[in-house]
Amino acid sequence: MRIKASIEKVPGGMMVVPLLLAATLNTVAPDLLRIGNFTQALFVDGASTLIALFLLCTGAQINLRNVGVSLGKGATLLTTKWIVGAIFGLVAYMLAGDSGLWLGLAPIAIIAAMTNSNGGLYVALVGQYGDKTDRAAYSLLALNDGPFFTMVALSIFGAMGFVDGLFSFVSFIAVLLPIIVGMVLGNLDEEMRKFFDKGSSMLIPFFAFALGMGIDFGAIIEGGLSGIVLGLATVFLTGTAGFFVFKAFKWNPIAGAAEGSTAGNAVATPAAIAAASASFASHVDLATVQVAASTVTTAILLPLYIGFLVKRLEKKGVKVPDDYVIE
Known part of the structure; x- marks a missing residue:
């Protein structure tokens, strides 16, 4: 059987197929693989460990001469996504009706969903369509985990005061450390670099499956049409913006588009913000389900959108990632 070849016929197949298979399984029979041991x-709780190992393997491929490129890409992605999400959120606040909603969306949900990204999804996509500098950019992208940048946007709007303590420097270092360990080993020993290179692609379907086991299609139903719209906006606005910004810098635009998602931890952001300011309490429940729906929608749609963009570039004679690889 040509299992691998069949999976790779699907755009982003090594990531998409295991993820959707696991999400389906988690929705219809969530306890089937939750049997312990x-x-x-491996199949349910292993996403963080597998991604950490993937980052270590990726770090080993980084030549110290290219560290600045990775940081530049990470900072550019972080800034682009935040600006787009913040502007869209500001428009929602300006156009919101008496209910405090815009097109049924809570502005706080818009900012929470669009300024936060699914790091695992990004890593999986650039693992297939990016190079080592794109993968290493993840070390900076960890900064948009949680409510920190949502709070920054809200403080700029004057909607609430800035709140300290929402970003943990230790958590940031904890994300960065596996990449550093791999980078040190790879630069000290070329044989170690070659050894770890094997893990960069092999791990993708395994952590994609584990990520899928955290997705419940029921969240789309609960979040309603508004949550799906939020997911669509996140993919097509933040993802497309990243695509064109990276293209302008002559970097791999697919890596730029790979940030167009909402992370699962963003679901907790509305409650965290409401805890800091009671003025947001009235929309917490609605915002939470809308962000959850956006998380599921982007996890399904973004890989398909990336596949479309890759084919579009290939029709123009551009090979991804070969034409953008930095040696």
Whole structure:
């Protein structure tokens, strides 16, 4: 059987197929693989560990001469996504009706969903369509985890005061450390670099499956049409903006588009903000389900959108990632 070849016929197949398979399984039979021991550790709870190992393998491929490129890409992605999400949120605040909603969307949900990104999804996509500098850019992207940048946007709007303590420097270092360990080993020993290179592609379907086991299609139903619209806006606005910004810098535009998602941890952002300012309490429940729906929608749609963009570039004679690889 040509299993690998069949999976790769699907755009982003090595990531998309396992993720959707797991999400379907988690929706219809969530306890099937939650039986403890090695099975649950690998297929359900293993996403963080597998991604950490993937980042270590990726870090080993980084030549110290290219560190500045990775940081530049990470900072550019972080800034682009935040600006687009903040502007869209500001428009929502300006056009919101008496209910405080715009087109049924809570502005706080818009900012939370659009300024936060799914790091695992990004890593999986650039693992297939990017190079080592695109993967290493993830070290900076960890900064948009949680409510920190949502709070910054809200403080700029004058909607609330800035609140300290929402970003943990230790958490940032915890994300960065596996990449650093891999980078040190790879630069000290070329054989170690070659050894770890094997893990960069092999790990993708495994952590994609584990990520899928955290997705419940029921969240789309609960979040309603507004949550789906929020997911669509996140993919097509922040993803497309990243695509064109990276293209302008002559970097791989697919890596720029790979940030167009909403992370699962963004679901907790509305509650965290409401805890800091009671003025947001009235929209917490609605915002939470809308962000959850956006998380699921982007996890499904973004890989398909990336596949479309790759084919579009290939029709123009551009090979992804070969034409953008930095040696």
